[in-house]
Amino acid sequence: MEIKERIIEAEKTIRPYLRETPLEYSYSLSNMTGGDVYLKLENLQITGSFKARGSLNKILSLKNSTTKIITASTGNHGLGVANALLVVKKEGTIYLPKNASPAKVDAIKARGIPVEFYGESGEETEQYVRKISQTTDVLYVSPYNDIDVVAGQGSIGVELLRQLPDMDCVFISIGGGGLIAGIAAYLKAVNPKIKVVGCLPENAPVMYECIKAGKILQDVPEKPTLSDGTAGGIEEGSITFEICQKCVDDYVLVTEDEIAESMRLILYQHHFVVEGSAGVALAALLKTKEKYRGKKSVVLLCGGNVSEAVLKKLICN
Numbered sequence: 001m002e003i004k005e006r007i008i009e010a011e012k013t014i015r016p017y018l019r020e021t022p023l024e025y026s027y028s029l030s031n032m033t034g035g036d037v038y039l040k041l042e043n044l045q046i047t048g049s050f051k052a053r054g055s056l057n058k059i060l061s062l063k064n065s066t067t068k069i070i071t072a073s074t075g076n077h078g079l080g081v082a083n084a085l086l087v088v089k090k091e092g093t094i095y096l097p098k099n100a101s102p103a104k105v106d107a108i109k110a111r112g113i114p115v116e117f118y119g120e121s122g123e124e125t126e127q128y129v130r131k132i133s134q135t136t137d138v139l140y141v142s143p144y145n146d147i148d149v150v151a152g153q154g155s156i157g158v159e160l161l162r163q164l165p166d167m168d169c170v171f172i173s174i175g176g177g178g179l180i181a182g183i184a185a186y187l188k189a190v191n192p193k194i195k196v197v198g199c200l201p202e203n204a205p206v207m208y209e210c211i212k213a214g215k216i217l218q219d220v221p222e223k224p225t226l227s228d229g230t231a232g233g234i235e236e237g238s239i240t241f242e243i244c245q246k247c248v249d250d251y252v253l254v255t256e257d258e259i260a261e262s263m264r265l266i267l268y269q270h271h272f273v274v275e276g277s278a279g280v281a282l283a284a285l286l287k288t289k290e291k292y293r294g295k296k297s298v299v300l301l302c303g304g305n306v307s308e309a310v311l312k313k314l315i316c317n
Contacts, residue, residue, distance in 0.1 A: 004189040007154035007182060010057045014152060017087055018052055021045055023163040028269040034293040038164060043274050043304030047079045050153060050179055050302050055080035057152030058141055063088040067139045072129040074122040074228050075104025076303055077143035082113040097125045101228060103307040122232035144176030145238040154182025160298060161190060168295040169195035171281040173302055174207045175230035177240030184247035198251045199284035201225040201259060206234055207244060208251045216241050226259045226276030229303060252284035259283050264314055273311060275303045
């Protein structure tokens with residue numbers, strides 16, 4: 001089955017369990033950029049993040065299996081898996097790095113799904129959990145390197161074309177690439193003229209460096225970033241890399257100050273709390289606004305699960 005058809009099928013499969021999130025026109029951001037800016041509000045998804053889509057599509061495909069599910073996550077994917085496990089009434093465990101956002105940890109625990117901690121980064125946690133899945137009778141659900149997960153995230157593209165068929169471009173944050181791969185694959189299959197812009201923190205530019213090198217790199221230096229949801233390495237052989245090579249038109253790197261300012265803009269202008277990875281997408285548009293003057297631009301606000309400490313720091317600075 002072609003990926004476009006997989007995405008269409010995924011959108012139908014997960015529709016009864018999730019929201020079609022609003023696409024909101026932003027008067028303030030449109031005035032700031034000289035174009036028409038729309039915000040895709042995945043921060044209002046049922047788990048506070050787009051990750052609910054891909055994990056639900058994957059786990060619904062396993063509903064008749066008795067195998068226990070495990071996954072690794074910096075938070076949002078784990079929350080999505082926890083939600084999906086409740087939907088299909090399956091058992092599973094979510095593994096998180098020790099520095100995972102307390103807001104995301106609390107949200108997972110509230111759903112009654114067991115949580116374990118390992119490692120100082122999402123990459124360490126993922127490597128550890130993969131080893132468990134290779135030596136025991138459990139199934140690992142990847143946050144990004146899985147066609148069912150990518151197809152679930154791509155359901156956002158289906159919604160976007162319903163909501164704004166004449167969009168010119170869409171700004172999407174990149175970590176492992178599952179989100180942008182799904183959306184870009186669908187949009188490019190339907191309308192190749194839509195420009196897909198990949199957005200990354202300067203402190204965690206893994207996919208960008210891989211694309212530049214023409215291969216997946218395992219040693220890209222990273223620094224701490226407000227965009228914890230996009231931090232971490234990319235697994236060798238990940239399906240998302242090739243899709244990004246083919247379907248993503250441009251990449252923009254943003255600073256920590258630019259991310260923070262974009263998070264504040266969304267809070268003050270739209271009264272939404274969004275996490276760093278959502279701030280990355282808006283920061284990328286603001287940084288390149290001259291290129292998109294007069295265009296209809298969509299900024300994907302991919303999540304809203306922010307810790308109290310981060311929120312206080314944003315407001316007080």
